[in-house]
Amino acid sequence: MALETVSLNRSHGGTQGVYKHHSRETGTGMxxxxxxxxxxxxxxxxxxxxxxxxxxxxxxxxxxGEFRKACADLGLIxxxxxxxxxxxxxxxxxxxxxxxxGAGFYVDATQPPFALNYRMWSxxxxxxxxxxxxxxxxxxxxxxxxxxxxxxxxxxxxxxRHPGRYRAASAFSPIVAPSQVPWGIKALGxxxxxxxxxxxxxxxxxxxxxxxxxSDFLVDIGDADPFLTEQLRPELLERACAQADIALTxxxxxxxxxxxxxxxxxxxxxxxxxxxxxxx
Amino acid sequence: MALETVSLNRSHGGTQGVYKHHSRETGTGMxxxxxxxxxxxxxxxxxxxxxxxxxxxxxxxxxxGEFRKACADLGLIxxxxxxxxxxxxxxxxxxxxxxxxGAGFYVDATQPPFALNYRMWSxxxxxxxxxxxxxxxxxxxxxxxxxxxxxxxxxxxxxxRHPGRYRAASAFSPIVAPSQVPWGIKALGxxxxxxxxxxxxxxxxxxxxxxxxxSDFLVDIGDADPFLTEQLRPELLERACAQADIALTxxxxxxxxxxxxxxxxxxxxxxxxxxxxxxx
Numbered sequence: 001m002a003l004e005t006v007s008l009n010r011s012h013g014g015t016q017g018v019y020k021h022h023s024r025e026t027g028t029g030m031x032x033x034x035x036x037x038x039x040x041x042x043x044x045x046x047x048x049x050x051x052x053x054x055x056x057x058x059x060x061x062x063x064x065g066e067f068r069k070a071c072a073d074l075g076l077i078x079x080x081x082x083x084x085x086x087x088x089x090x091x092x093x094x095x096x097x098x099x100x101x102g103a104g105f106y107v108d109a110t111q112p113p114f115a116l117n118y119r120m121w122s123x124x125x126x127x128x129x130x131x132x133x134x135x136x137x138x139x140x141x142x143x144x145x146x147x148x149x150x151x152x153x154x155x156x157x158x159x160x161r162h163p164g165r166y167r168a169a170s171a172f173s174p175i176v177a178p179s180q181v182p183w184g185i186k187a188l189g190x191x192x193x194x195x196x197x198x199x200x201x202x203x204x205x206x207x208x209x210x211x212x213x214x215s216d217f218l219v220d221i222g223d224a225d226p227f228l229t230e231q232l233r234p235e236l237l238e239r240a241c242a243q244a245d246i247a248l249t250x251x252x253x254x255x256x257x258x259x260x261x262x263x264x265x266x267x268x269x270x271x272x273x274x275x276x277x278x279x280x
Numbered sequence: 281m282a283l284e285t286v287s288l289n290r291s292h293g294g295t296q297g298v299y300k301h302h303s304r305e306t307g308t309g310m311x312x313x314x315x316x317x318x319x320x321x322x323x324x325x326x327x328x329x330x331x332x333x334x335x336x337x338x339x340x341x342x343x344x345g346e347f348r349k350a351c352a353d354l355g356l357i358x359x360x361x362x363x364x365x366x367x368x369x370x371x372x373x374x375x376x377x378x379x380x381x382g383a384g385f386y387v388d389a390t391q392p393p394f395a396l397n398y399r400m401w402s403x404x405x406x407x408x409x410x411x412x413x414x415x416x417x418x419x420x421x422x423x424x425x426x427x428x429x430x431x432x433x434x435x436x437x438x439x440x441r442h443p444g445r446y447r448a449a450s451a452f453s454p455i456v457a458p459s460q461v462p463w464g465i466k467a468l469g470x471x472x473x474x475x476x477x478x479x480x481x482x483x484x485x486x487x488x489x490x491x492x493x494x495s496d497f498l499v500d501i502g503d504a505d506p507f508l509t510e511q512l513r514p515e516l517l518e519r520a521c522a523q524a525d526i527a528l529t530x531x532x533x534x535x536x537x538x539x540x541x542x543x544x545x546x547x548x549x550x551x552x553x554x555x556x557x558x559x560x
Contacts, residue, residue: 010504010533011541066346068544224290253290261289261296264348 003135006031012072013038016062019135025119025127026085032128033058034136035078037071046142046278047077047132048271049166051124051151051158053173054183055102057082061148066264067271074275077138081124083150089117098183099190105178106154107202109191118191121202125158144168144274148263149227150175150183152219156204160212168277170218170270172263173225176237177205183231208240216247218273220266222256283415286311292352293318296342305399305407306365312408313338314416315358317351326422326558327357327412328551329446331404331438333429333453334463335382337362341428346544347551354555357418361404363430369397378463379470385458386434387482389471398471401482405438424448424554428543429507430455430463432499436484440492448557450498450550452543453505456517457485463511488520496527498553500546502536 006018014037023030039045048071050061058080061067071078084104090113091100104120133140145166147155152174159169178184179199188199200206221234228234234250241248256262286298294317303310319325328351330341338360341347351358364384370393371380384400413420425446427435432454439449458464459479468479480486501514508514514530521528536542 009537009539009541010502010535010545012545016541063540064343066349066544068541069346222290255290257289259289260343261291261348264346265290265292 003131011035012068014068014072016068018058018062021131023085023123023127025123026089026117028085028087028089028117030085030123031058031082033062033080034132035068035071036136037075037077039075039137043137044139045075045077045137046144046275047079047136047138047140048274049124049143049145049155050078050080051106051145051147051154052080052083053147053149053151054083055097056151057102060260061263064260064264065267067267070268070271074271076271076275076278077132077136079128079132081128084120085117090114099186103150103187105150105184105187105191105202106157107188107191110198111191111193114191120154124154125162142167142278144278146170146172146270146274147174148172149232149258152176153178153184153204156217157202157207160204160207160214161201163212163214167280168274169214170273171220172266172270173221173227173232173258174204174219174237175231177203177233179203179206180236181231181233205236205240208244208246213244214246216249217241218249218270220251220253220262220270222258222262223252223254224256225258225262227258283411291315292348294348294352296348298338298342301411303365303403303407305403306369306397308365308367308369308397310365310403311338311362313342313360314412315348315351316416317348317355317357319355319417323417324419325355325357325417326424326555327359327416327418327420328554328558329404329423329425329435330358330360331386331425331427331431331434332360332363333427333431334363335377336431337382340540341543344540344544345547347547350548350551354551356551356555356558357412357416359408359412361408364400365397370394379466383430383467385430385464385467385471385482386437387468387471390478391471391473394471400434404434405442422447422558424558426450426452426550426554427454428452429512429538432456433458433464433484436497437482437487440484440487440494441481443492443494447560448554449494450553451500452546452550453501453507453512453538454484454499454517455511457483457513459483459486460516461511461513485516485520488524488526493524494526496529497521498529498550500531500533500542500550502538502542503532504535505538505542507538
């Protein structure tokens with residue numbers, strides 16, 4: 001698999017890279033970033049996957065996430081994929097921020113015209129892991145996943161469907177029940193069609209209701225998040241986890257909003273949570 | 281002095297703000313950012329000034345600087361001004377990145393058409409400190425200054441000319457001898473005219489040669505910085521400080537470049553250096 005190196009920058013003792021490749025899943029060029037912490041020659045390091053939210057690319061967390069110091073301290077590789085195919089593929093003709101470009105929602109679309117390119121589920125869970133395993137000093141047996149907002153939705157659903165592969169899962173401000181909120185109804189309807197049974201595999205709360213299990217989740221949400229009550233609805237996750245006996249550490253952070261100023265404040269906590277489970 | 285609040289975000293227990301005001305010095309609207317760490321009601325906190333480099337605004341360090349955790353731990357207010365007047369004022373008609381907009385060089389211009397608006401020296405050393413003192417829980421007796429590249433030049437020259445006001449001074453990748461390098465010759469010539477005597481008050485090495493003194497400087501430079509040998513020339517600062525008995529801690533950081541990936545790696549060290557001198 002050919003990788004083009006876009007940039008390499010020394011940071012916190014390791015290397016922050018940005019890479020491009022042609023994706024077999026999306027049929028487009030895709031860009032992602034990887035931070036490799038300082039390590040001994042020949043070492044194989046655990047990999048933390050970070051899925052971004054609506055409108056974002058790999059760049060948002062790479063520039064604003066403040067994750068590198070903790071990754072350097074803990075010896076974690078940090079991978080940040082893009083959130084949709086780019087470049088000449090269909091977006092929302094209305095130019096909406098919450099569907100199409102920047103809003104892939106981590107599903108494999110079944111509906112035209114999106115089915116051809118919007119394959120972010122397979123891209124993030126199959127294709128990109130192969131590339132990371134091939135090109136970086138990583139240990140595929142030690143992977144974990146987190147995300148923000150739409151990416152929190154992605155992280156939790158991916159973890160619930162691959163509990164043996166991802167040893168830790170956490171989220172900032174996740175969309176936990178897309179079938180029940182406007183962002184999710186628009187996205188799942190547009191990518192998967194109106195038959196709602198197909199949505200349940202891409203809905204954290206529905207997956208848990210349908211029997212999916214995971215050891216434990218860490219979730220941070222700001223209580224000043226403007227999307228809290230309409231789009232995020234953490235109480236639905238709380239109830240589902242309680243009924244399923246899934247250990248949920250849900251922290252409502254006072255005064256925090258939906259931004260990277262919030263994420264960067266608590267990402268070290270998340271990475272320590274992941275490291276504890278990746279090195280156990 | 282009326283301040284307009286552009287944004288406020290909770291971060292690392294404190295508040296990251298962005299503000300606009302009309303500047304008497306530049307005659308334009310000016311934008312700056314201030315991080316206020318968590319503090320007791322009524323407390324007056326030390327203020328660290330951060331001056332940015334060519335092409336930057338307040339936003340670069342605010343988003344990418346990774347300074348808030350250390351400022352929160354150390355109880356420091358962090359102020360990031362813009363680097364030039366904006367909005368309808370003259371820039372370089374060639375669209376150059378190194379003169380005019382984004383390249384004020386922290387001088388009060390004397391040459392037309394720049395003399396009217398390009399008054400970044402007075403803006404940063406006089407006007408904005410008054411605003412900070414009035415609007416933020418700050419202790420004007422405890423201030424310090426640092427900067428990057430062109431902003432490192434600004435920080436060192438301002439500290440040398442106000443050794444009693446700024447209790448600590450440090451720089452990342454500073455332009456230490458603008459009179460001797462292309463960026464500086466273009467900027468000082470354009471803003472101050474061709475009579476080079478006027479440049480010496482805006483040249484760190486020349487100021488030291490002319491008798492200015494400061495207790496000690498911390499300077500970090502990446503040895504993979506593409507501007508190292510032509511524009512930055514740290515050896516000139518080394519020699520001037522040695523001859524003047526100024527304590528210089530100059531660290532050449534292996535593999536690091538000129539970017540915020542470099543700055544964010546070492547800014548905690550700088551803030552600890554500042555805090556030690558601000559609380560002594």
